[in-house]
Amino acid sequence: MILGSINPAVLMAALMVAATPILLAAIGELVVEKSGVLNLGVEGMMIMGACVGFIVAVNSGSPFIGFIGAALGGMALSLLFALLTQALMTNQVASGLALTLFGLGLTALLGQKYVGITPPRTPKLDLGVLSDIPFLGRAVFSHDIVVYLTIALVGAVWWFLKYSRAGMILRAVGENHDAAHGLGYHVKRVRVLAIMFGGACAGLGGAYLSLIRVPQWTEGMTVGAGWIALALVVFASWRPWRAMAGAYLFGGVVVLQLNLQAAGVRIPVEYLSMSPYLITIAVLVVISSGKARGSLNAPGSLNRPFHASS
Amino acid sequence: MIRLEKRKEPSKFWRIANPFLAVALTMLAGAAMFAMLGKDPVVAIRLIFFDPIFSETFGSYSRPQLLTKSAPLILIAVGLAIGFKANIWNIGAEGQYIMGALFGAGVALAFFPAPGWYIFPLMVLAGAFGGFLWAMIPAILKTRFNTNEILVSLLLVYVAERILAAMALGLMRNPDIAGFPGSRDLRRYEAAHNAELFANTGIHWGVVAALIAVIFAYVMMTRHMLGFHVKLAGQAPRAARFAGVAPARLVIVCLGISGALAGLAGMFEVSGPGGQVRIEFAAGYGFTAIIVAFLGRLNPIGIVLAGLLLGLTYIGGELGQMMLQLPGAAIQVFQGMLLFFLLALDFQTNYRMRLTRGVRT
Numbered sequence: 001m002i003l004g005s006i007n008p009a010v011l012m013a014a015l016m017v018a019a020t021p022i023l024l025a026a027i028g029e030l031v032v033e034k035s036g037v038l039n040l041g042v043e044g045m046m047i048m049g050a051c052v053g054f055i056v057a058v059n060s061g062s063p064f065i066g067f068i069g070a071a072l073g074g075m076a077l078s079l080l081f082a083l084l085t086q087a088l089m090t091n092q093v094a095s096g097l098a099l100t101l102f103g104l105g106l107t108a109l110l111g112q113k114y115v116g117i118t119p120p121r122t123p124k125l126d127l128g129v130l131s132d133i134p135f136l137g138r139a140v141f142s143h144d145i146v147v148y149l150t151i152a153l154v155g156a157v158w159w160f161l162k163y164s165r166a167g168m169i170l171r172a173v174g175e176n177h178d179a180a181h182g183l184g185y186h187v188k189r190v191r192v193l194a195i196m197f198g199g200a201c202a203g204l205g206g207a208y209l210s211l212i213r214v215p216q217w218t219e220g221m222t223v224g225a226g227w228i229a230l231a232l233v234v235f236a237s238w239r240p241w242r243a244m245a246g247a248y249l250f251g252g253v254v255v256l257q258l259n260l261q262a263a264g265v266r267i268p269v270e271y272l273s274m275s276p277y278l279i280t281i282a283v284l285v286v287i288s289s290g291k292a293r294g295s296l297n298a299p300g301s302l303n304r305p306f307h308a309s310s
Numbered sequence: 311m312i313r314l315e316k317r318k319e320p321s322k323f324w325r326i327a328n329p330f331l332a333v334a335l336t337m338l339a340g341a342a343m344f345a346m347l348g349k350d351p352v353v354a355i356r357l358i359f360f361d362p363i364f365s366e367t368f369g370s371y372s373r374p375q376l377l378t379k380s381a382p383l384i385l386i387a388v389g390l391a392i393g394f395k396a397n398i399w400n401i402g403a404e405g406q407y408i409m410g411a412l413f414g415a416g417v418a419l420a421f422f423p424a425p426g427w428y429i430f431p432l433m434v435l436a437g438a439f440g441g442f443l444w445a446m447i448p449a450i451l452k453t454r455f456n457t458n459e460i461l462v463s464l465l466l467v468y469v470a471e472r473i474l475a476a477m478a479l480g481l482m483r484n485p486d487i488a489g490f491p492g493s494r495d496l497r498r499y500e501a502a503h504n505a506e507l508f509a510n511t512g513i514h515w516g517v518v519a520a521l522i523a524v525i526f527a528y529v530m531m532t533r534h535m536l537g538f539h540v541k542l543a544g545q546a547p548r549a550a551r552f553a554g555v556a557p558a559r560l561v562i563v564c565l566g567i568s569g570a571l572a573g574l575a576g577m578f579e580v581s582g583p584g585g586q587v588r589i590e591f592a593a594g595y596g597f598t599a600i601i602v603a604f605l606g607r608l609n610p611i612g613i614v615l616a617g618l619l620l621g622l623t624y625i626g627g628e629l630g631q632m633m634l635q636l637p638g639a640a641i642q643v644f645q646g647m648l649l650f651f652l653l654a655l656d657f658q659t660n661y662r663m664r665l666t667r668g669v670r671t
Contacts, residue, residue, distance in 0.1 A: 089657055090657065103646075105645065105646045112639070219639070224464075270479070274468065
């Protein structure tokens with residue numbers, strides 16, 4: 001039995017690493033969509049983060065500074081989106097696509113001289129006794145700090161959206177921008193801030209790929225992770241903890257598929273490697289159909305432009 | 311301060327003028343980019359936009375290339391534009407293009423080495439069918455399960471790319487050459503070769519198909535009920551439902567047409583300029599075609615012009631790589647910028663800038 005050769009603790013550990021980049025991007029996009037904006041440029045912002053983070057980390061020698069650079073890079077690209085959709089009232093779908101196409105091209109240009117370089121290593125977090133617990137120590141408590149910070153971020157976003165005043169304003173803007181405007185909230189300001197947060201998160205997710213997961217820079221290295229993050233937000237019905245569950249589920253599929261490849265199953269690698277995309281589609285189908293119509297939970301003003309006519 | 315005021319009617323003037331303005335701005339921004347890369351900006355821009363056609367040294371080689379490169383872009387974009395008009399977003403044309411190529415090449419390889427006039431027409435049908443089939447996945451999931459067609463069609467691109475790789479390495483690999491991925495060269499198989507129809511013009515059957523598609527789309531959008539329904543569904547979905555437009559049918563039709571056309575484009579490419587099923591076969595035409603559709607204002611005639619321009623940037627980009635060692639990715643940046651500028655400029659189409667005194671009420 002091939003599966004027998006796979007150590008569950010190692011699998012669990014790899015799963016958390018595989019899930020982190022898409023979870024980061026998804027949690028950012030979740031906030032953006034909660035504010036009523038659909039930014040389809042996640043893939044572009046992610047690759048931007050992967051590229052900028054890599055370049056900054058290599059030149060500064062510090063992965064930490066690299067991650068900051070990645071967040072800023074993703075944010076810079078998202079500001080372009082904010083300018084287009086909020087100030088110039090462009091179509092959000094088209095602008096998001098433009099962001100992705102532009103990001104993929106720009107990073108291919110920027111990263112040219114960085115192909116084949118190894119980035120500075122990100123140290124594993126020393127959790128002392130916790131890491132020595134059998135099974136759990138290996139599976140859960142032996143990661144770099146980003147994995148844990150990402151989980152903390154999910155909790156923070158959950159708290160922010162549910163309990164904080166600013167979070168409620170953000171949700172109000174997303175549910176009904178006319179009413180929110182009528183109450184005196186600054187619809188555009190809220191949305192621009194949300195878009196920037198989404199850009200920073202996507203950038204961090206990209207940098208996690210190029211600095212820790214892979215770790216290398218190659219052109220177009222996100223191969224659809226941004227789109228999977230977008231699907232994850234739908235899957236999660238715009239709920240933070242469900243996004244995390246979805247990301248870990250997805251990470252599990254990726255890791256299992258990679259393990260099957262390594263174990264030499266008699267299925268060509270190409271077919272195994274398409275499984276994450278197929279499963280994402282299957283999950284989308286399940287979630288958007290039937291009684292549990294997840295899409296009913298979508299923010300009311302999602303993908304609708306706002307222009308104060310008064 | 312400056313205030314935006316919504317126009318009652320979109321400005322016709324800016325609708326036509328903006329694409330030209332966007333191209334001009336892209337050239338300026340591109341020149342700045344080349345200067346930053348340490349290349350002479352004037353030479354680089356000339357090399358990309360003018361030399362492929364007007365240069366005496368490269369013209370004879372690159373002029374025929376123009377139609378060869380533009381045809382798939384136009385073919386795909388015409389189909390996409392119909393859907394975009396109806397607010398149906400097929401952004402996975404790249405995947406449909408790949409599947410069309412695989413279906414078309416599959417027919418050719420199945421018949422190899424038999425001669426026969428019927429092989430090429432069969433390949434055309436198979437190519438269109440392959441693209442159609444691939445587009446039906448998001449279409450049916452959308453109509454049956456309300457699944458987002460943007461995400462599904464896009465995710466299927468990655469699936470198609472992996473099927474392409476599996477085919478090039480497995481089922482369709484040339485059995486006569488051991489060890490190399492890639493299928494037989496269809497250009498050497500006369501019955502399946504999509505050859506130039508007139509020597510040195512670059513006109514092959516794909517160019518003819520693009521022309522037919524443009525005329526077909528133009529007639530459909532301006533003279534046929536279906537075109538009216540498409541526009542109505544895009545601009546006023548509620549009114550469209552009262553007018554008897556079935557949203558589900560429209561999704562199937564729009565995705566079906568664009569899928570079939572993308573499949574055709576892939577099939578003409580694999581049997582002609584591309585030549586064989588290879589892992590690197592897909593060159594991003596499916597994504598560039600999205601830019602072509604927008605730049606052409608979703609209008610068939612506009613798409614022809616936009617397709618020629620972007621086809622030109624492909625050739626110019628290759629020239630730039632050869633002559634100035636410009637990075638290949640520069641052209642991708644170019645194309646992305648073009649779409650940005652166009653979208654940004656379009657606010658003038660729908661809004662008017664007003665200078666107002668004092669504080670906004």
